[in-house]
Amino acid sequence: MIYLDNAATSWPKPEGVYRAMDTFFRELGANPGRAGFRMAAEAGKVIREARVLLKDFFNASSPDHIIFTLNCTDALNIALKGLLSPGDHVITSCLEHNSVSRPLNRIAKSGVVYSRVPHNQDGLIEPEEIKKMIRPETKLIVLAHASNVLGTVEPVREIGHIAAEHGIIFLLDAAQTAGALPIDLKEMKINLLACPGHKGLMGPTGTGVLAINGLEGIASFREGGTGSLSEEPVQPSRFPDRLEAGTPNTVGIAGLKAGVEFIMEKGLEKIRSHELSLIDLLLKGLLSIPGVTVYGTQRAEGRSGLVSFNIEGWEPQDVAAVLESKFDIACRAGLHCAPWAHGFLGTLPYGAVRFSVGYFNTESEIKTAIEAVSALAGY
Amino acid sequence: MIYLDNAATSWPKPEGVYRAMDTFFRELGANPGRAGFRMAAEAGKVIREARVLLKDFFNASSPDHIIFTLNCTDALNIALKGLLSPGDHVITSCLEHNSVSRPLNRIAKSGVVYSRVPHNQDGLIEPEEIKKMIRPETKLIVLAHASNVLGTVEPVREIGHIAAEHGIIFLLDAAQTAGALPIDLKEMKINLLACPGHKGLMGPTGTGVLAINGLEGIASFREGGTGSLSEEPVQPSRFPDRLEAGTPNTVGIAGLKAGVEFIMEKGLEKIRSHELSLIDLLLKGLLSIPGVTVYGTQRAEGRSGLVSFNIEGWEPQDVAAVLESKFDIACRAGLHCAPWAHGFLGTLPYGAVRFSVGYFNTESEIKTAIEAVSALAGY
Numbered sequence: 001m002i003y004l005d006n007a008a009t010s011w012p013k014p015e016g017v018y019r020a021m022d023t024f025f026r027e028l029g030a031n032p033g034r035a036g037f038r039m040a041a042e043a044g045k046v047i048r049e050a051r052v053l054l055k056d057f058f059n060a061s062s063p064d065h066i067i068f069t070l071n072c073t074d075a076l077n078i079a080l081k082g083l084l085s086p087g088d089h090v091i092t093s094c095l096e097h098n099s100v101s102r103p104l105n106r107i108a109k110s111g112v113v114y115s116r117v118p119h120n121q122d123g124l125i126e127p128e129e130i131k132k133m134i135r136p137e138t139k140l141i142v143l144a145h146a147s148n149v150l151g152t153v154e155p156v157r158e159i160g161h162i163a164a165e166h167g168i169i170f171l172l173d174a175a176q177t178a179g180a181l182p183i184d185l186k187e188m189k190i191n192l193l194a195c196p197g198h199k200g201l202m203g204p205t206g207t208g209v210l211a212i213n214g215l216e217g218i219a220s221f222r223e224g225g226t227g228s229l230s231e232e233p234v235q236p237s238r239f240p241d242r243l244e245a246g247t248p249n250t251v252g253i254a255g256l257k258a259g260v261e262f263i264m265e266k267g268l269e270k271i272r273s274h275e276l277s278l279i280d281l282l283l284k285g286l287l288s289i290p291g292v293t294v295y296g297t298q299r300a301e302g303r304s305g306l307v308s309f310n311i312e313g314w315e316p317q318d319v320a321a322v323l324e325s326k327f328d329i330a331c332r333a334g335l336h337c338a339p340w341a342h343g344f345l346g347t348l349p350y351g352a353v354r355f356s357v358g359y360f361n362t363e364s365e366i367k368t369a370i371e372a373v374s375a376l377a378g379y
Numbered sequence: 380m381i382y383l384d385n386a387a388t389s390w391p392k393p394e395g396v397y398r399a400m401d402t403f404f405r406e407l408g409a410n411p412g413r414a415g416f417r418m419a420a421e422a423g424k425v426i427r428e429a430r431v432l433l434k435d436f437f438n439a440s441s442p443d444h445i446i447f448t449l450n451c452t453d454a455l456n457i458a459l460k461g462l463l464s465p466g467d468h469v470i471t472s473c474l475e476h477n478s479v480s481r482p483l484n485r486i487a488k489s490g491v492v493y494s495r496v497p498h499n500q501d502g503l504i505e506p507e508e509i510k511k512m513i514r515p516e517t518k519l520i521v522l523a524h525a526s527n528v529l530g531t532v533e534p535v536r537e538i539g540h541i542a543a544e545h546g547i548i549f550l551l552d553a554a555q556t557a558g559a560l561p562i563d564l565k566e567m568k569i570n571l572l573a574c575p576g577h578k579g580l581m582g583p584t585g586t587g588v589l590a591i592n593g594l595e596g597i598a599s600f601r602e603g604g605t606g607s608l609s610e611e612p613v614q615p616s617r618f619p620d621r622l623e624a625g626t627p628n629t630v631g632i633a634g635l636k637a638g639v640e641f642i643m644e645k646g647l648e649k650i651r652s653h654e655l656s657l658i659d660l661l662l663k664g665l666l667s668i669p670g671v672t673v674y675g676t677q678r679a680e681g682r683s684g685l686v687s688f689n690i691e692g693w694e695p696q697d698v699a700a701v702l703e704s705k706f707d708i709a710c711r712a713g714l715h716c717a718p719w720a721h722g723f724l725g726t727l728p729y730g731a732v733r734f735s736v737g738y739f740n741t742e743s744e745i746k747t748a749i750e751a752v753s754a755l756a757g758y
Contacts, residue, residue, distance in 0.1 A: 005409060008626075009408065009626060012405070012408065013408065018404060022397060026391070029388065029390040030388060030709065036699055037709035037710070038709075039709060069449075070585075070625065071627075072625060073601060073602075073603030074449065074601055074624075076603065077600075097604060098603055098604040098605075099602075099603035099604050099625060101612060102604075102614050102624070103602045103603065105602075106599065204631075205626050205630050206449075206629075222452060223452075223484075224455065224477055224478035224481055224716075225452065225481075226477070226716075230714035230716045231718040231727065233481065234484050235485070245452045245456075245481070246452025246478060246575075247388060247584050249583075249584050249585025249631065252583075252628065252630070252631065321415055324415070324416045324417065330416035330417075331416070335609035335610060336609070337604030337606065337609045339611075349610065
């Protein structure tokens, strides 16, 4: 099988991720919490090491500012609901995943107001447009680092600096970029980063991260046992306990740690460079096929690891079905949980076909995929 | 090592759980969502089978009424925050874990009121006492099936019937009992059951369940992508999508499924009977040691799989440390995230030592543990 659904979840994982999880689960399966016995303490040590690793990886303000969550959506909900109060204004875009849009719509019912910044034909947001939308009550800017439909990488450093100048919190949804593009919270002036553990970071499902850069004013989303200050009737205020409650996904975090170790060992630059060469090949190939419409920028450099397209005369779901049955290619067709982006592209209600690459894809796989699309397009 | 911390997380797991996770992760690691390709569809099938299995296991109203969560705390937060509005009254107990008390205290700030029903010396709640506390605005009764400190099993069937008669929702925290004691939502008139996947159900950390019995009026807690109705700007109202958002912990759910299959294959009765014989042995042994105070009921039948105790002249943390260093026994000392229960026992601020058994413990291990406590007590 040629797996081109890495934007949904990366697969396969590095061998070390499978092994780390199985070994941890069998040998260190205890609950870290506050128990003093060796196995619990060693399980706690692995979790701590994962925090330190991710703190370094994203340049967050402290290992305690690495919050482990169920998934990226959970991290985004924690951030949005912990930050926003009635009367607050939020700037977001038209390219957001439902993981941002739906919680925002929920909060909007209680008096939070949001505006959507426009973008150009390629899906690029002009930082100056954001500046124009700032109001005295603007509390937050929340944006996807790269749209999961268009793949366009947004100028987050510039946006981060604008946010900082205006004392506005900047929350980045790095679902498509964490582990694939360099992200430096301090340097890019990002206050909060939400990402899944199971995509670019190469960990398992059931893991997500909310990384914090020096932000203190965020209320708890989920209260419960923390193994700390157990006599307190309310959630402890210190991090990470404030935003983590109940038994963490220890087994998953052990796998996530192994995934990030793999990335750091290979080097993010090398991973990005490999994925970029695949995207370049894919883009050029698809653009050269008559009857194929490719969405988003035509420059590989301005993209995360995905390309969405349609073939004239085909519904995207049928394209995906035939790609699998005839060519053993696994990809994703539809709206990709981002209806506004498809509305902009004029691809409602069926959406598009999306190819998304990962570190383990090869040039030869991409060539096969291009040939397959070519065959379907009748060339 | 003699592992007696099963009330925190069960360990080891059945071999099939380790294998199911590793195989699933390696072979079916795709994101179920809406993609049509085989691997994604097969991953989705495993998740669906787990829902059907748990629906049968708890006698919930439908497989769609099995909600997968991060942990039991997440399930409790989803239930409490999805149900309660300002002005509502809640009946709870003095024996709750912080996973119930802390979210209740959080919601109390916005005008939800709660009362704590009393219990007797053994930690048993008299259903008639609950009846007395019912007010016109009582919306919910939330109780632990068994205290994680005292182990006392509460008369949930009677309480469920009282709740049903009064049109009050009954939410059961089955953190200590799911997979260890029979629970039938319909027969016991339980509307909502929250439990972890990694304790009695023998699955991995990172999994929890909220099982619903015919209850519709519960608002979403976490909004985001569901792979369904992607064009909708708000969370879909149908279950399980209403209460699940983002990529689920597919790998963990595959492990949880294997855990529940193990229980169903062995038979819950057999598992309970084995644990009961261990608890009976443990109780009798500890009660016979001078200077040892055992908390809770002296009848094994009225207990979940744990016994908390203290040794005269010892701080519980020191007992646990010596039990490990000298006898290789892993247990948990402290407040167990249940400060009210320890307040009642007069064991603040240090708490107690807790031994908690699981299916894989043996009589010989329990005898060793009793001898170890005896030696520490000076006998």
